[in-house]
Amino acid sequence: MTSLKVDALVRSCGNSASLIEPSGVSGAILDAAGPQLHAACERLGGCKPGEARVTRGFELPAKHVIHTVVPDGLRDTDSLERCYSSSLAVARLLRCRSVAFTWHEQSGASWNRKRAVHVALRAVRLLPPAWGSPTPQVQGGPSY
Numbered sequence: 600m601t602s603l604k605v606d607a608l609v610r611s612c613g614n615s616a617s618l619i620e621p622s623g624v625s626g627a628i629l630d631a632a633g634p635q636l637h638a639a640c641e642r643l644g645g646c647k648p649g650e651a652r653v654t655r656g657f658e659l660p661a662k663h664v665i666h667t668v669v670p671d672g673l674r675d676t677d678s679l680e681r682c683y684s685s686s687l688a689v690a691r692l693l694r695c696r697s698v699a700f701t702w703h704e705q706s707g708a709s710w711n712r713k714r715a716v717h718v719a720l721r722a723v724r725l726l727p728p729a730w731g732s733p734t735p736q737v738q739g740g741p742s743y
Contacts, residue, residue, distance in 0.1 A: 600624055601631035601659060606695035608661035609686045611702070615645045615668040618652065624701045633658040640666065649681030651689045661699070665689050676718050683722030691726075 600608060610628045612620045618640040620626055629637055639654040646652050648670040656662050665686045670678035683700070690698045700719070 600699060600701055601627055603699045604660040605697040605699045606661070607653075607663040607665050607690045607693060607698045608656065608659065609651075609665045609667060609690075609698060609700045611667055611669045611682065613669060615647060617641055617645055618643055618666045618668070628659070628664065628701070631659055632656060632664065636664060648675075649678040649685060651682070651685040653689050653693065663690075663693055663695070665698075676714070679715065680718050680722050683719050684725065687722065687726060 600610075608628065610620075610625050612618045612625055619629070619637065621629070629640075635657040636654060636659075639657075643652045643654070643666070646666070646668055648668045651665050651667045653663055653665050656664050667682040667686050669682055686700070687698070702715075
C-alpha cells in the first residue's frame, strides 16, 4: 500500500479522536508518509465512524490520503458502507482517477471478509455513473 502511486490512498482508522493508528497497515502508512502526516491527522480533529477526512500524501507516492474511521460493531454494515461511500465522495471531489483502499476492519475485531467485500462492492456499484468509466477494479492482496 505504501508504494502505490495513486491519486488517493484510503486508510482505515479505529481511533476517531485523532485518526492516529500506530500499528498495522494504518501505522505503516503513517510511518511511510513521514511526520507531516501524523501532524496533519492531529490537526484534523478526528471524525465519526463512517465519515472521511483528507490530507496530502506527503512522502507517499499517493497524492492524497483519505482517512476513515471504521465502526466498532461487527454488525454495523451501514457504517462500514459509509466508510467506502464517504471516502469515494471525497475522492470524487478531488477528481481522483485512481483510489486504493486498505482492508477496513477494527483492531481486535474481524469482519466476515466475504460479507465485508460485498459491502465494499455495493458502495462501488452505487457510484454515480457520471464519475466516469472505466468500471472500478477491485483487488486484494498483501497489506503492505
